[in-house]
Amino acid sequence: MTGSADFILLVVVVVDLYIVATSRLASCVHASALQGVALALLPVALWAPGYTGGVDPQTLHIVLMSVGTLVVKALVIPQLVLRAIREANVRREVEPFVSLHLSVLIAAVLVGISFWLATVLVLPIPAPTTLLVPVAFATVLVGFLVLVSRKKAVTQVVGYLMLENGIFIFGQTLVRQIPFAVELGILLDLLVGVFVMGIAIHHISRAFDHIDTELLSALKD
Amino acid sequence: MLGTILFAIALLCLSAFASALLTRFDRASLAIGTAGSVIACLTGLGAALLALVLREESAFRGTWSLPLGEPHVALDGLSAFFLVCVFGVSGLAAVYGSGYLPAFGGRRRLGPAVALFNLLVASMAGLVIARDGVLFLIAWELMTFASFFLVTFESEREEVRRAGMTYLVASQLGVIFLFILFVLLGRSAGSYDFDRFAAAGGLADTCFLLAVVGFGTKAGFWPLHIWLPDAHPAEPSHVSAVMSGVMIKLGIYGLLRTLTFLSAPAPWWSTVLLVVGASSGLVGIVHALAQRDLKRRLAYSSIENMGLIALGLGLGLLGQSHGNALVSFFGYSGALLHVLNHGLMKGLLFHGAGSVIHGTGSRSVESLGGLYRRMPTTASGFLVGAVAICGLPPLNGFASEWLIYVGAFHGAASLPMAGAVPALVAIPVLALVGGLAAACFVGAFGAVFLGEPRGEAASHAHEAGLAMRSAMLLGALLCIGIGLHPAGALRLVIPAVALVGRMPGLSLDASLPLLAVSRLAFVLALVVAALALLRWALLRRREVTQGATWGCGYSAPSPRMQYTASSFAQPLLAPFAAITQVRVTENGPSGYFPAEARYEEQIGDVAGERLLIPGTRRVVRALSRLRVIQQGRVQLYIVYIVATLVALLIFELTGAGR
Numbered sequence: 001m002t003g004s005a006d007f008i009l010l011v012v013v014v015v016d017l018y019i020v021a022t023s024r025l026a027s028c029v030h031a032s033a034l035q036g037v038a039l040a041l042l043p044v045a046l047w048a049p050g051y052t053g054g055v056d057p058q059t060l061h062i063v064l065m066s067v068g069t070l071v072v073k074a075l076v077i078p079q080l081v082l083r084a085i086r087e088a089n090v091r092r093e094v095e096p097f098v099s100l101h102l103s104v105l106i107a108a109v110l111v112g113i114s115f116w117l118a119t120v121l122v123l124p125i126p127a128p129t130t131l132l133v134p135v136a137f138a139t140v141l142v143g144f145l146v147l148v149s150r151k152k153a154v155t156q157v158v159g160y161l162m163l164e165n166g167i168f169i170f171g172q173t174l175v176r177q178i179p180f181a182v183e184l185g186i187l188l189d190l191l192v193g194v195f196v197m198g199i200a201i202h203h204i205s206r207a208f209d210h211i212d213t214e215l216l217s218a219l220k221d
Numbered sequence: 222m223l224g225t226i227l228f229a230i231a232l233l234c235l236s237a238f239a240s241a242l243l244t245r246f247d248r249a250s251l252a253i254g255t256a257g258s259v260i261a262c263l264t265g266l267g268a269a270l271l272a273l274v275l276r277e278e279s280a281f282r283g284t285w286s287l288p289l290g291e292p293h294v295a296l297d298g299l300s301a302f303f304l305v306c307v308f309g310v311s312g313l314a315a316v317y318g319s320g321y322l323p324a325f326g327g328r329r330r331l332g333p334a335v336a337l338f339n340l341l342v343a344s345m346a347g348l349v350i351a352r353d354g355v356l357f358l359i360a361w362e363l364m365t366f367a368s369f370f371l372v373t374f375e376s377e378r379e380e381v382r383r384a385g386m387t388y389l390v391a392s393q394l395g396v397i398f399l400f401i402l403f404v405l406l407g408r409s410a411g412s413y414d415f416d417r418f419a420a421a422g423g424l425a426d427t428c429f430l431l432a433v434v435g436f437g438t439k440a441g442f443w444p445l446h447i448w449l450p451d452a453h454p455a456e457p458s459h460v461s462a463v464m465s466g467v468m469i470k471l472g473i474y475g476l477l478r479t480l481t482f483l484s485a486p487a488p489w490w491s492t493v494l495l496v497v498g499a500s501s502g503l504v505g506i507v508h509a510l511a512q513r514d515l516k517r518r519l520a521y522s523s524i525e526n527m528g529l530i531a532l533g534l535g536l537g538l539l540g541q542s543h544g545n546a547l548v549s550f551f552g553y554s555g556a557l558l559h560v561l562n563h564g565l566m567k568g569l570l571f572h573g574a575g576s577v578i579h580g581t582g583s584r585s586v587e588s589l590g591g592l593y594r595r596m597p598t599t600a601s602g603f604l605v606g607a608v609a610i611c612g613l614p615p616l617n618g619f620a621s622e623w624l625i626y627v628g629a630f631h632g633a634a635s636l637p638m639a640g641a642v643p644a645l646v647a648i649p650v651l652a653l654v655g656g657l658a659a660a661c662f663v664g665a666f667g668a669v670f671l672g673e674p675r676g677e678a679a680s681h682a683h684e685a686g687l688a689m690r691s692a693m694l695l696g697a698l699l700c701i702g703i704g705l706h707p708a709g710a711l712r713l714v715i716p717a718v719a720l721v722g723r724m725p726g727l728s729l730d731a732s733l734p735l736l737a738v739s740r741l742a743f744v745l746a747l748v749v750a751a752l753a754l755l756r757w758a759l760l761r762r763r764e765v766t767q768g769a770t771w772g773c774g775y776s777a778p779s780p781r782m783q784y785t786a787s788s789f790a791q792p793l794l795a796p797f798a799a800i801t802q803v804r805v806t807e808n809g810p811s812g813y814f815p816a817e818a819r820y821e822e823q824i825g826d827v828a829g830e831r832l833l834i835p836g837t838r839r840v841v842r843a844l845s846r847l848r849v850i851q852q853g854r855v856q857l858y859i860v861y862i863v864a865t866l867v868a869l870l871i872f873e874l875t876g877a878g879r
Contacts, residue, residue, distance in 0.1 A: 117871075147856065148859050
């Protein structure tokens, strides 16, 4: 039943666009938590049609991946980021370089490009659903857009998360091939990345009284 | 034999590791490092000599794999000959260093210097036996880095740091050419194994030029020599001896090894090497003559000698391309013998200069003087080295330069016109370079060791310790030994000449012409001995007194009135002012009662000041326009990454990449 998987993927794209469009920092983080939930459901939705009952290693793998994603991406990381926002005492608006309207427009173009890329890209293993590859590309590219077009360090964390989510979705095409350890590695990498960023935000706000990365440009030689 | 060489390399690495671990204990790390390198050099030298005498060749391929290659090492005539140079000169330098380094004791930890020295020797030996492009480049880079850290040993001095950076940048620019060279050869062969490398036609021409530039940077060919005169004065003297004595020769090794991959040489290759050799020789010795820093003078003299070696190689290629085996033999054997000879005598000279610095604390030729009486062993050693490097009989420099001369004369006489002209041009260049070298070393030796001390430093000089003196003594004996019996040394060179010149039938009897030189050397030695005997007989019954030189009636002479090295060189340098870039500010004495006079002179380097520095400035200015991409914004940097990734993705997907 690819219907539910497609629905989840649509949610992911909508969340992508919402993150670009929203002006509030907290809703960005909440949206990325929602995306985390969607991602946690995705492997199950892709797996469920072929499920015949019983507990085999493959099923265990899927369940663990879902639970892991749910815990890390939907609970732990958003909590960390929200706490960083509270503690660093930042203003609650995202401060974009590019206006929000223009951002949405660019994001829409990026989604379009993703669909085109997906038609050109020939995968060695056909994807479980046609939406998977374009959504993966779209999430990666929009993640980059968020990374690039926002001033605050918190939004950069969110952009980084979206980047990772895109990679995770793309990884679903190979769910039977990627060893378990690699996916654990991805999650761990993400967690460490967010920790480092969290610490960095903390220290930047300590040292400079704000977390505006634009002012870091004073450090160039 | 190869096993013994590998053992020596392993021993060098182990002792380097041990002395690096014992950095906190200067004496222990020095003792372990020196013991390790001396034992390794002796065993390695023995194995290499044995392999040369028995003409044994062996190879070893490892079963594990390197990235892109495999560990393939081998020993042939060319490798064994260069191993003799590496282990011989480095062994002497290690002994010398054990006496020289403790002077740095209080200021610096000695462990790193000892460890890096051993690593340098190990990487040089590894380079020479490597038969795989990747392994070769690894050894090459290791050699560069070990020597870079040795150059910057006294890093608290500003000029040392600058010399180190110049050396590093020059080396890395040079290695780019080597990377291109090996990639080109590897692509056409489908493997980086030297045994499969082969190139002909246009590819061979390209490879030859790349090798001349890439290896020439290390060898110090003019105008790629720019790092050399800065680096040698900066590093400790025993390191100068190794770097100038053998390390730069490995550039020659690389060039020769590359020649074995290429098809028969085109005639213009020899012209390239002859031009490079003539310009390095002439410009090098002119600069040497103008220097006041003793070690800088020696460094420029190394450039001159690399020029002589290049001239020899050029003659070898000339003979080869015209099918004249005799010219080719004389050219190659002269060049290779000069590699060994120059290693020994330049090692000796740098050791002598090190002792002078050690004993006086000064390296300026103008402020020394009269050291013969205070440092007799050092002075004798330096004298032997100086006579040898001028190419005078009966010392070893004569033998190799004689071979090159014979090659040039023979080429001028027997080759067709297109080949005879370059050979003919080489002869006056050799003669001019030899004459200027003699002037250079007469000036240096006279100013440093003869006359009266010109300053405090020289009058309180003390002789070097036992280790340093024995290393110099041994080096001097080797120079004299090869000078008296060059035919024996030529036997070491012949397998290498047979390999490079593609003369497989060449037998050891080819060294016979040098017996004439031996006879001449013996006659000369006998004449010198007879004269000494005569002097002794004449003076036996008479009283010998020492007094001041007659001052032409002037009653208050001072040591400062002596001829200096600069005043000695000045008339010779006058025609070469364009090369030395000399700048004089003069305020001469005037009137009947002159009150004050000044004379100031600054020496530059034409290649550096007219070519390389302006060139580099222009490149830096052009590249500084790229500064606009550095905005200091994280976001912008991410845009660069994304743009690159997306462009690559589209490039790959649209099929443009295929």
